[in-house]
Amino acid sequence: MSKIKAAITGVGAYVPEYILNNHELSQMVDTSDEWIMSRVGIKERHILKGEGLGVSYMGERAVKQLFEKTGVSPDDIDLVLCSTVTPDMPFPATASIIADKVGIKNAFHFDINAGCSGFIFTFITAAKFIESGHYKKVLLVSAEKMSGITDYTDRTTCPLFGDAATAVLIEPTTDDNSGMVDYIAKSDGFGRNHLYMKGGGSCYPASQQTIDNKMHYIYQDGQTVFKNAVSNMADVSVEIMERNNLTADDLAWLVPHQANMRIIDATARRMGLSPEKVMINIQNYGNTTSATIPLCLWEWENQLKKGENIVLSAFGAGFTWGTILLKWAYDGDKI
Ligand code: UT7
Numbered sequence: 001m002s003k004i005k006a007a008i009t010g011v012g013a014y015v016p017e018y019i020l021n022n023h024e025l026s027q028m029v030d031t032s033d034e035w036i037m038s039r040v041g042i043k044e045r046h047i048l049k050g051e052g053l054g055v056s057y058m059g060e061r062a063v064k065q066l067f068e069k070t071g072v073s074p075d076d077i078d079l080v081l082c083s084t085v086t087p088d089m090p091f092p093a094t095a096s097i098i099a100d101k102v103g104i105k106n107a108f109h110f111d112i113n114a115g116c117s118g119f120i121f122t123f124i125t126a127a128k129f130i131e132s133g134h135y136k137k138v139l140l141v142s143a144e145k146m147s148g149i150t151d152y153t154d155r156t157t158c159p160l161f162g163d164a165a166t167a168v169l170i171e172p173t174t175d176d177n178s179g180m181v182d183y184i185a186k187s188d189g190f191g192r193n194h195l196y197m198k199g200g201g202s203c204y205p206a207s208q209q210t211i212d213n214k215m216h217y218i219y220q221d222g223q224t225v226f227k228n229a230v231s232n233m234a235d236v237s238v239e240i241m242e243r244n245n246l247t248a249d250d251l252a253w254l255v256p257h258q259a260n261m262r263i264i265d266a267t268a269r270r271m272g273l274s275p276e277k278v279m280i281n282i283q284n285y286g287n288t289t290s291a292t293i294p295l296c297l298w299e300w301e302n303q304l305k306k307g308e309n310i311v312l313s314a315f316g317a318g319f320t321w322g323t324i325l326l327k328w329a330y331d332g333d334k335i
Contacts, residue, residue, distance in 0.1 A: 005181075012063060016058065028158070040159065047163055074105065081110065082095035116316025117290070119168075120183070124180075126170045142293075142294050143165035178327045234267045237254070254267070254310075279296035302333045303332060305331055
């Protein structure tokens with residue numbers, strides 16, 4: 001019998017209604033649509049408004065959409081993993097909060113913080129549970145409220161990020177023509193000095209001083225992150241093609257993390273892929289951290305065909321980076 005592999009069998013998402021466009025941003029800080037479009041490629045981003053609403057609010061809605069689409073019931077789920085850098089609160093895990101909100105009672109749950117590589121790392125983790133043969137339905141929630149940690153007086157970071165949540169169902173398959181084929185996951189703690197939020201943890205618990213020093217906002221050394229993202233994301237994406245004897249012609253899609261159009265272009269170029277094989281929606285959502293890749297899968301789902309070779313690739317805080325090669329498990333237009 002063929003080996004058990006982990007397959008994506010459904011995708012749901014939720015994006016908040018409010019849209020913050022470049023015009024509105026240019027009235028808040030010294031920036032312009034021209035600068036943001038040419039240097040990053042973002043036109044607008046969705047922002048969650050409302051007192052006391054965190055990522056679980058969006059995650060709950062993404063999961064409910066997934067359940068509705070797939071016909072899966074909360075009782076069927078046996079593991080919930082949530083990737084986020086913006087949990088509802090430091091503890092308990094946001095995975096547990098979402099599980100409770102949607103009525104999941106027969107599962108265990110925990111969060112994974114791997115920055116923008118969060119979806120890649122949770123999918124790999126889920127695959128190990130699935131491949132063990134003991135877990136049949138794993139729910140991956142990638143949920144980020146980046147607006148909650150963004151300084152809207154800092155023009156170097158505030159145009160970049162947006163809010164969104166996604167929910168992905170992972171199930172076992174023994175079909176040679178579907179499921180995760182290979183992965184590469186990497187981290188280098190050198191990156192901790194270049195992309196972080198310093199306040200609110202055990203080193204610097206929230207205080208008047210941490211607030212005055214703006215320590216509850218994202219800090220990013222953009223150029224260092226950019227250089228490392230370009231080389232590392234492209235390196236692993238090319239390596240996974242080579243070690244599986246795949247050329248650009250064999251790939252149906254690249255699904256890259258959506259942080260900067262120039263990083264996406266550089267990765268696609270190194271892989272020899274033509275632009276029409278690259279999923280790009282950064283212009284509509286900005287960088288939603290760990291939600292970017294599943295948000296693309298959700299938007300492109302009805303174009304995906306069973307057996308297609310797809311490469312997912314990301315780079316983010318840590319630094320963390322990685323790639324997954326998978327064969328898509330169902331015809332998306334039949335959903
Ligand atoms: O998802 C997690 C991983 N994150 C990433 O992958 C992001 C990686 N980094 C980047 O995408 C880019 O570095 C940024 C988009 C963050 C910045 O783009 P850049 O081309 O690296 O710009 P820069 O930081 O080198 O700044 C160039 C100039 C500076 O002005 P001077 O010093 O040359 O006069 C900045 O002050 O652009 C200025 N600038 C802006 N101008 C207008 C920076 N932000 C803005 C802005 N509007 N929003």
